[in-house]
Amino acid sequence: MVPDDTPSTDDTPSDDGIASVDAPATDTSEPASNDFLAPGDDAPAELVDVLVYGLVGGIAGSVLSFVPFATVLGGAVAGYLCGGRPADALKTGTVAGVVMTLPFAAVVAFLLFFLGIAGAPAEFGIVALLVVGLAATYTLGSGIVGGYLGHYLRGRL
Template structure:
């Protein structure tokens, strides 16, 4: 019979007990296994998932922040990875809006709409893209923060 080699609770080192206390280490915002940077594939996949979630929840206020938070929470890694994932989610959430507006501008161009209308619409699309990207990035960081706290 082989003896059990698992450490008992009495064998924990002082560093293990220090990391379990609340607020005792600088790694409080990291979930287990999050000390390594996330891979690019993870950033893109979870950014896509967060972007789709934000687009589906578009009827909810601050859905872009929620989409970025989903992406940042799922990705893990470091906070820089969460910002990248939130950016990808923001781009994914911007695409449907931009496609719809550009399609409307294309069809209105054939209807004889004045050029000023197109310029104003492009400015609106630009501001909406900045808002969506920015709130996706903020959501990514918040999701990373929640991952470390929960």
């Protein structure tokens, strides 16, 4: 005898001795989204939000500059506050990274100006510009990474 593979709708045991249970009905009227994000978090952020929260994250990263990986923390603050989509978090982290780079670049430019007046060799200026470029790349990159991590944490916390 071939077992019957058709699903039964009652809770009576079938021929093989296992009771069948109806599966709960699922509502498919809403689009699927991440259960961890608040309603509206998957909507794109406005440009004003990206700039404001990027500025806040950049200031937070600059204030916390004595803490290791403060640039990541500043980007994370910006990405967490902004919400929106992951691309918005990357933009906000970029703004935070630029804001965190500005004080460093201003101090180095100020020092190079006074060293130039004092008669420092040109090679020193070239090396200093290389150092500023590497530091700006590190700060900007870690701000972007922090923005993404902040967005991820917003979805989990």
